[in-house]
Amino acid sequence: MSVFTHFAAGxxxxxxxxxxxxxxxxxxxxxxxxxxIPHRDFEDYRLEIVLWIVAMIVLFAGGAYSTAxxxxxxxxxxxxxxxxxxxxxKIRDDQKIFPGHRKGFINHGRKxxxxxxxxxxxxxAVVIVWMIRRNG
Numbered sequence: 001m002s003v004f005t006h007f008a009a010g011x012x013x014x015x016x017x018x019x020x021x022x023x024x025x026x027x028x029x030x031x032x033x034x035x036x037i038p039h040r041d042f043e044d045y046r047l048e049i050v051l052w053i054v055a056m057i058v059l060f061a062g063g064a065y066s067t068a069x070x071x072x073x074x075x076x077x078x079x080x081x082x083x084x085x086x087x088x089x090k091i092r093d094d095q096k097i098f099p100g101h102r103k104g105f106i107n108h109g110r111k112x113x114x115x116x117x118x119x120x121x122x123x124x125a126v127v128i129v130w131m132i133r134r135n136g
Contacts, residue, residue, distance in 0.1 A: 010076020
């Protein structure tokens with residue numbers, strides 16, 4: 001899944017389970033679950049990062065933040081740091097450590113069409129609007 005989708009799902013989980021102590025584990029768990037769903041990733045990681053930053057700004061500007069939301073959202077994105085390192089040639093594919101990214105451990109969802117990116121953008125937008133209305 002895209003970085004902004006992982007962030008939105010993690011932030012949503014943090015708003016539903018407002019426990020800052022559990023937030024890091026819940027965020028990592030949400031990342032793993034989303035990665036198992038068939039999806040398409042962006043080819044350009046820079047666009048993903050920009051959309052993630054926009055999602056964070058809109059969410060936080062709308063007043064929908066708490067310690068649990070921030071931690072859960074950030075920990076949901078954290079595993080994709082290794083994908084960024086891989087895409088930029090800093091690490092090899094076999095050096096990835098997150099279970100959803102390593103081959104043969106927990107299968108990453110199969111690659112799908114462009115419609116997946118549209119669904120991810122829609123999901124992120126709905127989550128952010130709902131959270132602002134609920135928490136902001």
